Amino acid sequence: MEKVFMKDAMWTECDVTLLQRWPEMEMRCVMCRSCESSNQTQFGSEIIIHFSGLKNLDKPSVMVFPKILVCLDCGVTEFTVPKAELDQLGERGAVSMAA
Numbered sequence: 001m002e003k004v005f006m007k008d009a010m011w012t013e014c015d016v017t018l019l020q021r022w023p024e025m026e027m028r029c030v031m032c033r034s035c036e037s038s039n040q041t042q043f044g045s046e047i048i049i050h051f052s053g054l055k056n057l058d059k060p061s062v063m064v065f066p067k068i069l070v071c072l073d074c075g076v077t078e079f080t081v082p083k084a085e086l087d088q089l090g091e092r093g094a095v096s097m098a099a
Contacts, residue, residue, distance in 0.1 A: 032071040039072045045079065049089065062088045 031038050049062045066079040081089065 028086055032074060032076055033078075034076040035071060035074040037071055037073040039068050041059055043068050047079075049081075049085075051092065061067060062092070 064085045068079040
């Protein structure tokens with residue numbers, strides 16, 4: 001089954017025949033940006049983002065739990081950092097860049 005995902009949704013799978021029957025559903029096939037494969041799967045994840053450099057060893061890490069989209073052919077992975085964690089990264093990053 002070819003995977004098709006709802007536009008701007010959490011990668012909801014459906015059969016490509018639905019798109020052929022109802023094109024007004026505004027669906028699009030998500031293809032890998034690297035190898036153009038449609039063999040991608042969504043996973044839950046836990047990611048800890050660290051600030052690089054010795055001067056940032058005392059900075060707390062930021063934990064995020066995004067849904068990730070993994071290409072099962074080439075391994076390219078995509079995710080979005082949620083707004084709250086993105087704000088934390090911006091605040092802590094601004095401090096570490098200014099120091």
